[in-house]
Amino acid sequence: MxxxxxxxxxxxxxxxxxxxxxxxxxxxxxxxxxxxxxxxxxxxxNTCDEEKAAALASVASLQEQIRFLKENNSDLIDNLGNLTTLSQKGAENLEKSLESLKEKDSRITSLRDAVTKKDSVTLALVTSLKGALGNLTDGDIEINVEKGVVFISISDKLLFNSGSSTVSKKAKEVLGKVAKVVLDKPELEFMVEGHTDNVPISNDCVVDNWDLSVKRATSVVRVLEKDFGVPPQRMTAAGRSSYVPLLENDSPSNRAKNRRTRIVVLPKLDQFYDLISKGMEAAQ
Structure with missing residues (x-):
């Protein structure tokens, strides 16, 4: 390659x-x-390894238990092989052990299926977002996947005027495209994060960078709700001020990159756990 x-x-x-x-x-x-x-x-x-690591850890534990049970079963069969008649109690214990093995194998399969489905949803979401936002330059918007979570980072210059929390007309066009993708996937929730540089700010409308980052996040949430019909219960607004920078705030260009709004998209955790639980129930 x-x-x-x-x-x-x-x-x-x-x-x-x-x-x-x-x-x-x-x-x-x-x-x-x-x-x-x-x-x-x-x-x-790049994301599959990290996504599957947690599930594979559980798989390894279950496989170790399976190995232990298989060894016990083997010993039991060897011991009983010298007997002319297999006792009823021994037969029942052996049957229970075999059923336990089948159950654990089914659980492993269910965990793998759940992780695979989550990977598929994440990849489909990234593809949809890139298709909807493909006409924008990388300097204005970036889409990344980290540990199974999709991040949409929109530059400050695209969304707001300097020191303002009012969403620009051009930004509403971009947010409308994001809203369309999100509305087509009701199984997703997301959080809007406001980020600033470390230059202090204070005026009649804004107290400090904390205040500015929160107001910008809530402004984006309001536009998504009022202009594009995104259900408010699927959104969270958060301000991160200047404390999660992408780069050191040691130059104008770096500070410009740190001034951004990030949309964090993730599957509803309760639905993901329900998927695993249903798989476990089916295995019983």
């Missing part, structure tokens, strides 16, 4: 010199599409 990436610039130069501008543009578009598919696949690979 790395070698393929290294060939892209060379191929681009050769195409630029040998084909028409129209053909070159088409090939460039194809290259961009291929890169986007590669990035999506990379996101999937």
């Amino acid at each position: 790395k070698k393929t990436l290294l060939y892209f610039p060379l191929v681009t130069l050769l195409l630029a010199s040998c084909v028409s501008q129209k053909k070159f543009t088409e090939l460039q578009a194809l290259q961009d599409t291929t890169k986007d598919l590669l990035n999506s696949t990379t996101v999937k690979l």
